[in-house]
Amino acid sequence: MNAQVQQDMVTIEIDGRKVEAPKGSMIIEAADRIGIDIPRFCYHRKLSIAANCRMCLVDVEKAPKPMPACATPVADGMRVFTESCRARDAQKNVMEFLLINHPLDCPICDQGGECELQDLAMGYGRSVSRFTERKRAVKDKNLGPLISTDMTRCIHCTRCVRFLDEIAGSNELGTIGRGEKTEISTYIEHSIDSELSGNIIDLCPVGALTNKPFRFRARSWEMLARPAVSSHDCLHSNIWYHTRRGEVLRAVPRDNEAINETWLSDRDRYSHSGLQHANRLLQPQLRNGERWQQTSWEQALEQAVTALQQAGDSVQMLLSPQLVCEEQLAFRHWADQIGAAVDWQVYDHAVADGDQPAQNWSHSNVPLAALERADAVLLAGARIHHDQPMLGHRLRQAQRRHGASINVLTAAQVDWYCRQDSTVLAAPDQWAQHLAGILLALQPDYAGQSGFKTLMKAARRGPEEEQIAQRLQQAERAVVIAGQQIAMHPQAGLLQYLLRLIAEASGSGLTVLAAGGNAAGAMLMHDGAERRIDAPKVLILHSLQPLCDTARPEHLHALCQQADTVIALSAWRDDDLEQLADIMLPVADNIETGGTSVNLNGLSQTFAAAARAPGSARPGWKIARRLAESMSAASTPADAQDASLLQWNDDDAVRQAVANRLQALREGVSDAGSSVDLQAVIHQLPEKPASMTLPKSSAAGQLYRLGELPMVRVDQLCRHSAALQASAHQVADRQARLHPDDLRKLKLNDQARVLISQGDARAEATVVADAAVASGCIGIALTTALAAELGAAFGPVSLQPAADAQQTLALAESDAGDGA
Amino acid sequence: MSQGSASMAAGSAAGYQLSDAERTAIDHWRGKFPDGPQGQRSAIIQALFTLQEHGSGWLSTAQMDAVAEYLQVPPVWVYEVASFYSMLETEPVGRHKISICTNISCMLRGAGETVAYVEQQLGIKLGQTTADGRVTLKIEEECVAACCGAPVMIVDGHYHENLTPARIDEILAGLSPSDSAATDDEQD
Ligand code: SF4
Ligand code: FES
Ligand code: FES
16 A cells, blocks of 8 residues: 555544544444444454454445445445444344354353453343254364463454464464364464464453463452563563452553554563462571571571671672662662672673673664564574564564565574575674674775774675675665674674674664663663672672573672672572572562663653562562661761662652653753653664674584573563463473584484583583574573583583593583483 | 475474475466465465375375475465365365265255265265275265256266166266275375
8 A cells, every 4th residue: 555545534424423534444443543332353453354253244324235344445425324223233133143153151251251242242142042053062272381272162253363374473373174163273283382372362352262371260350450561571561460469360461552562472471470489489588508597587687787797898789680770779879888889781791701891781773663664674693583572573564564674693593483585594603704794795895994804804795695785775764683692692792883883884773682671771770880790708689590690600600609698689489599699588579569661762661569579578679778777877877979778768769769860861861851762871882892803713523502591581580480481482401402414523313412511611411403503503591400500601612422421521420410 | 595484394394295296286386376475375275186186085284284385384274275175185085075965955855865875875974984995975065056956966076966866876886896996095
């Protein structure tokens, strides 16, 4: 449809009210716009038109029969009656047909009370059924751990089929069979594995598809809907948490066209069940040798203060980048007060390498909704549908609707749900060379520029790179995306800089992604302050697991062991915390504190606590304040400048402090005040790194490790969600994926047990042949037991058969302790 | 390089290899439709029909997956087509297929008795296959557009009108016997 036609408006009349509508649009859209309710089942404004339920029949003047409002285009002067006798009759008849095969047992249906069919049957159904024959029954399907089915209730609206085809792109459901035998099914039994699968629950107008973990736990009217913002990725999808007596029972999307539209990723939908995990930390715990002892808050804090005082200024804090701004600011203030260093960029490699600071927060100069209109995309180092599912969805729409070319630089092929126009499959140590190739194709001058010479000599400028350069340059709305794997890469600084230059040379937008949902908010709260974690006497961990939430588990492991005291604020009792911490303080999760977060477009959103923290868990900021109070009372006089923390008496005061901070930042960039968003503050172009040397490649016989952050294991909450852990996205614990050719070269069989060495670390694993992985690369998921025993997420590793290893390293045998 | 989604590639593991003749036939039909996924989708019916004719008279999941992979469409699109059309079989069938029309005209002209008679002669019910794998009685057939010759049945694609018990006996007797062709058919 060209712009001209789109602008053409016609005037129609619905139930006597005049309304303007774009030519070619449907009656139902115009009616919706002026609030005239036409009953419907199959129509959904975000899906294609199927017109198969016929519930929306309306009376159109001069038409010989009732017309479906969802599939009848408006015409100038058209007069529509939605409540005339003919319309009503038609609607009632359709309802009678729909109910022929639909069970009339709403009281035992999980959808009861929030069912579109039930609601409309109240208005259009007969009180007594005239159909006395047998109803059909359809066998239920097993669609996996997230979605429950009651297929007898299905009315074949095909919303679920169309969603998985058009939005998710996974095409997992179909209309199987014909006539009375029609069923919605996967045909071959398998679970629905789309990252967006849960949306078909919301779309299903009846109780055929319902939320499995939530099944029969509550009726809709028993629950309160609390608005919240998700923090598992940098988009901050809007959510309603449905709660009963302070407990979150389920999550559904809260419409926000600029972010999640009307969808929710499965991660955002199902993570909340982690809040009720049996391993919640409910009371403070103190280490007593090898054992843990429950204690009171007073005693735990007393012990913490003693340790802190003994440590003097050798105190450092590591905060999860997922925590809301309130938490970040509280610890910032407290750290300033006692002269402690704080770090929150847990996925940063550069701390060790020193010279190439990466941007470990997400930012973009392209609004999310505009991404959908992109016409060429370069996606580097991202498993986008897992990392930021809603962003992956926007890219897919860009291709579906605007034919965008999607070009990928990756170390492992995955299901991209769209056509890839160019793919550069390369191990991560080769990424800089390929990016240099694209840059060179865009701007050959770089070959001779000082500082670039070595890099450009190594550039790989093949046909794919040429084409990518050409597509970006020719496109009108191209976007370059630096994925979260780039931010975790040891050469992140260089790679992000190269992507910036590519974006500039091709006139593309730039999106930089990082793991850690509120990393942009954290960056603003810690604004420019020095980040440092290096052998403190007291190490404070807030809402993270030292062996999971880091790109360098070995490093953090060592720091925890070296420290005199490790104080962990955590909502769960995790193994690695029990092993490495000395004091565990129960803290409330983001959902239980509420707070402010800033997304990749600089949009700040604040929400109130949606659930009650269990046991004696407290918000982290209250713990920080208590500790600050005790310490200033005991020795250090409160620094006047940082006394603000001590004045935080309630949530409002904390929220206000964050709001003030954000406001000050806004005013820093413009005098327009709060109308300016924070995009200008967070969107900082990656600077030229001090050194432009190439990454240390793997030596002969070595492989380069790709550390993927598994979608359902990005933070503590997800890792404790039983539903997510049971889903198809769970990863095997001790597995390494590599290309079959590499396996052959190493003389290893598929499924062989191997010993992986990375630096000084060694760990046993099973190798799996996977042709999707670039040769020279080995995929090892982060947050797994295997990753916890190894070194950094990215870097050279070597492999040897476990049997050989056991012979040469007789000692390792007893250490490995792995009987499997 | 263009890469289909993984869900589209499910067929490769299932392991049916299209023969050269099958590929040629599918290519022929593919060429008749516009480029793009919808054109590929359009070629599904003929591709399935080709495989059914070349093979053992019905379509296995592995074969459907092979079609999906070859046409670069999601497997579920192929399953939808295969399960929709009554001339495509998704379960093993006998060497001969009999469909008896039971729609209105035929019903008025005694299709009920026709069905009963055929069932009795073959010793099977609608939807079943004779033990020797010779004949399958299809479960249901809508109006086959030969109402003026009602009652009607279709045997291996050939219409037989104005059926009487004698005529039916004749037709059934004309079907190849149980032993001869059975062995080489089943090898396919
Ligand atoms: S399962 Fe629900 S959404 Fe899908 S076709 Fe049936 S009624 Fe519609
Ligand atoms: S809503 Fe119009 S036909 Fe279903
Ligand atoms: S009803 Fe039997 S052929 Fe038409």
